[in-house]
Amino acid sequence: MNEDRISGNWKQFKGKIKEKWGDLTDDDMTVVEGKREQLLGKIQERYGYGKDQAEKELKEWEDSNKYHW
Template identity: 70%
Template sequence: MNRDEAGGNWKQFKGKVKEQWGKLTDDDMTVIEGKRDQLVGKIQERYGYEKDQADKEVTDWESRNDYRW
């Protein structure tokens, strides 16, 4: 997968990310821009989760949505 494909996939899934984690802002989404580690960090920040909990939520979300970074 090249960078353009990854960016397109991110645009497709951005809405699903915001459905799952409604506390994430548009500015957060701009920072995340398809980067898994940034998503985990923002979930930690917005929800007060430990890194392991945020990582598990992202892993579960990836499985449900068949999303590949």
């Protein structure tokens, strides 16, 4: 999915992301702005996950939401 499309759908997915990872703040979402690697880092930071755990959860979320960065 190209960067323009991600930005266009970001508002929709932001709500779904916050449903899954409620500890992420609005400021976190502003920093992420549709960038997968940024989201991965914020999940690690807020939940104390290692990269592998955060990647696993994010991949599962992407698969269940039919959303690929």
